Amino acid sequence: MGKSCSCIGCDGVLEAHPDAKKELEAYIDSLPIGDDIDANRGYLIQSLHKAQDVFGYLPESVQLFVANKLKIHLSEVYGVISFYSYFTDVPVGKYKINVCTGTACFVRGSMKILDELSRHLGIKEGETTEDKRFSLGGLRCVGACSLAPVVMVNDKVYGNVTPQMVQEILNDCE
Amino acid sequence: MTASSAETRTVKTPDELKAWAADVAKKNKEDAPVVIRVSMGTCGIAAGTTPILEALKEQIKLQGKEGTVKITQTGCMGLCHSEPSVEVVDVEKGTSTFYGSLTAEQAPALIQAGTDLAPGVKVVDKIWYFPEEEENTNGAIQARVVLRNSGRIRPELIEDYIGTGGYSGLAKALTEMSSQDVIDTVTESGLRGRGGGGFPTGRKWAFAAAQNNEQKYVICNADEGDPGAFMDRAVLEGDPHAVLEAMAVAGYAVGANQGVIYIRAEYPLAIERLQIAIAQARECGFLGTNIFGSGFNFDIDIKYGAGAFVCGEETALIHSIEGKRGEPIFKPPFPAIEGLWKKPTIVNNVETYANVCAIMRKGAAWFKSIGTEKCPGTKVFALAGKIKNVGLVEVPMGTQLRDIIYKIGDGIKDGKAFKAVQTGGPSGGCITAAHLDSPIDYESLRALGSMMGSGGMIVMDEDDCMVNVAKYFLEFTLDESCGRCTPCRIGNKRLFEMLSDICHGKGTMETLIKLRTLSETIKDTALCGLGQTSPNPVLSTLREFRREYLEHVLNKTCSAGVCSSLIKFEINDKCVGCTMCARNCPANCITGEKKGKHVIDQNACIKCGVCYETCKFHAIDKK
The missing domain is CATH 3.40.30.10 (Glutaredoxin)
Structure with a gap:
């Protein structure tokens, strides 16, 4: 699961866990996401909860995936993750x-x-x-x-x- | 117990609601003559209630008492000191007995006894009993308004809530009162925000009602963040419908048709029970369109917090719901004018809402008869710390601190001396023995340099170092500061460093002066409530426990024996060489022959105090 290259979201976590990715995608697709970015942002925190639930943590690739799905910028997603203590972007122990x-x-x-x-x-x-x-x-x-x-x-x-x-x-x- | 086993009906008129309530009452009377309520809040489950529940169920089968004894799983009863606990109710007489500190082995005796006193099982002191009816408070120190159903009804069955008069407050509001009537009633009741600030609830509602806007929001702040308080969780886990009903009432009053409950993600059981409750309320027609045929529509969404104390501040909370970093902004404009998605919004906390249904049902005059003139009603406290009986306590406003600590709490643990009681969490202060006779209300606590806060009440004894306590709260604020304004972000960091210096024996008299000056500056200049109140623990301990600060600074000692840089453990001549300390020392730094005096290697000692606590011969000195 090591980084293969240094570009954004290239940590390979999504590819390594296709089932988790599918589950997260299905969850976000079930939300009323539209073109209104402000409205989409209202679903960000719950999407991140779901993502952390299925992946255990929030690596860059997952952050980027959520950002693209909600049509908001990665920097905003990262801003939220770093603000709230519940979210973590490093893997946690067993x-x-x-x-x-x-x-x-x-x-x-x-x-x-x-x-x-x-x-x-x-x-x-x-x-x-x-x-x-x-x-x-x-x-x-x-x-x-x-x-x-x-x-x-x-x-x-x-x-x-x-x-x-x-x-x-x-x-x-x- | 699952949601699917719950009986639901579609209710369209207040009469249908009354009929349902009557049916529930009849069913409860005719059901089993003995009901055993098992306290299944998060805290009860953590203390081991689940095996007790299983054992009780098994005993009912074994003793063939399926028809006579019924078991119900309720929310928290507040008897933390006696968990796992159950309440055995004599349905016919309407009396009950609380048993505590149960073990699975006691289940046969408990089931055998029925409504008689079970032999060999701990009975909880009467002072912790709540009268069945709120009015019947003669002689009792506690009064139950907010926690009226918690620990009594099954939170996952809407019929239990209906049986206690549930949703009749909403029915009354929608069918007999105008929006203005509702606001007037709440204003007249004198209800003030229970989240800590104490702002009059009716006035807040009136502001939002006066806004001419099609879309408004009603928010329930369930982001309980005070690190020593859990009363909101008890209400949400034990009586979730009370919050839903009150939010609908609030929606009607201010002209909002959408409610949002903002709840901590760390409360999974409360979230689950809220989700069940919302689904049931929708099914029954208490949420949705045309509620009670009044034409009023209202629905509720749940939004999750993600661990940020500052989100208890209403503007930060609104940002968090909008999916942003939970940073507060300068008020005005107040949320009642411009809140969620820039629409008029009211934010009230769980305990405030729990009061609203009772007010709607029984009227403002009844509510004003409890508590004091300026602060009617009750307040729930999470009583904890160095006290014998830890638990959730609900008392009328104006009750003396002494009564809570010595009567309900039964005094200090292990015969130690009382030092202080801390209220208001990280925004509050410490109250000393000299002020224990003060009545509890917003103004009195503020005059003592503390505050009501959300209701944490932590008792401290002679072994607590007040400098270290101040440092603890500062560390919390430091961790939780959102970083938006400089006084809070940098000022609190500096305060924390100064307190650390003092605890490590590096403080001087100048440090103390700087500590006070900076505290006052932060208080005056920080942006939001979090920052403005963050120096309170420092200022209050500086004022009330100046001697302890001086001792740290001038003598470089900590008489409470907490600050590890300032203490050392030594073995004296009373040592008989029992080896107890050496065996228990986690750092393995105590050596000595059996039956010979032992020695502590001061360089390796981590000052955990285990030797001091385990020695039976008073052979260890803490200096």
Whole structure:
């Protein structure tokens, strides 16, 4: 999936995942896209949600694909992706480890947990390990404040986490 | 429970609605005499409600109680401190018991007991019970207006909402009142925006209604961004129709026929339940064309946020719906004049809408009887932090902070001393013990240097360093600043650096002076609400906890033992050599013989404090 050349949108992701491309295309085609660019722009964020859903991230080729479909400029699409924290243009790991950094978890020591995870994995918040197994991130309040501090690994919730539990959590990811 | 199993009817007149509600009430009475409500909000599910639900279902089968015990899956009951929790309702008597901290092993006893008290299962303290009727608030500290249905009805079945009088507010508005009547009622009720600002809702609606424009919009702000608050999610997951009904009422009042719910993508369960609710409301004729035969048309779309706190600001939110970067712009023009797609638009938050249906049904006078003169009604708070009973709390405006923290919350965890309570999230401030008797309303909290905010209420104890707390909120704002205006983009960065310096022992008295001056400058010059309020956590801690700042700056110590550059852990002579600390140390930096005094390698220590917390002999000093 490496870049074959340096031109825009030439990362080969679309070609490598024809089914995902088809799914995204079908979704965008189902929207009432017309010639009014302002109106089309109103569908941009939901299209990007769908795209990230099927591809896992938003590489340049996918951004360009969405931009062409909605008839808006790639720079605008990139502007939106870089603005919203939910969107990412780099691939994420198989296990997405998110530490809740909401206020309730913070006062109960979530930063220590984040430090400890970061020490174990050798990556900082927002990064992914080189073997693409783990991504480490922060997460705003998941609303399980009674379980603070909370760590989520993909969809699994760990509550009342202590620094000692970090190794256990990572072991669970095998 | 799926949407397809739901009973729906097409409702064209208020009488048909009444008849349906009566049928639902009759059906509920005749159904099983015992109803067990299982709290299935995101938080309940995270705490492990699903296996409990399965165990309860299995026990009903095993004990042959299919006809007598019915299980319903509801939204959040607010009993975070006791999740997983269930409510057992005696249908005939109308009384109920809340059980908490359940395990699957307790399911047989619970089903066996029926409406009798189940032995060996934790019963939730009465103070967390809500009276079944809103009026019946005698002696109770909590009052339920916004959360009236959350945890009580099945959010995926419209008939449950109809059974509680659902959509009768809309019916009344459309068939008995003019648009102006609706606005007058809301204005008279004194309802103020629950998103934090406290702007009178009726006035906002009147502005938009006065615009002569064919196309107007009604927006529901469900982009709950305060990192310590989740009440809007509870309403959306537990009572989605209440928001839809109120938006339709708002649409009628201002002359809009299109509603948009802007919701965080991080709330998948709330989104799912909203989608189901919208589909049902359309099927029944509560959304669509010619609602209740009045000629009024209204429909609702869902738009997703993508993780930007600033999108809670209404102009930023509108940009986001338009598919742009969520940057705020200078007001005026206000959205009520020029909003979404440049058309008149009203933006209200979820909790505000949840109040509207109750006002439409029961009238402005009823609403004004709750709360204070200037701030009628209730407010929902997400009570969390170093408190024994964490949960969603709804109290009348004017309730004292002390009652919430010590009566409902049952005081501070682990016998520690109270230090402060933080309200208003990253825009708010810290309130000290000296002000705990203050009533909760917009003006009082502002006078204390904090604000209502959307309703996060975080309690802190003696182990929290207030400088570090201020730094935490600043880090949040820094992360979320959209970068459009200089005071917020650069000013907050500088504030954060100064706070970091102080936490690392590099601050001077001059830093403190600069900190205050810059904070005040940002407050005066930033473009939007986010920037203008971002220095509040700094200013309020500087004022209330000056001693702690001075201690960091002059003595280079952190008495709360939080700022890792300023503390160190040492093992004293009380050490008996139990090896507990060495075994638990994640950095493996504690060495020593068994039964001999251990030593911490200060160079390798990461100051996580695990040794301090695990030592049973008070042999570790935090300096």
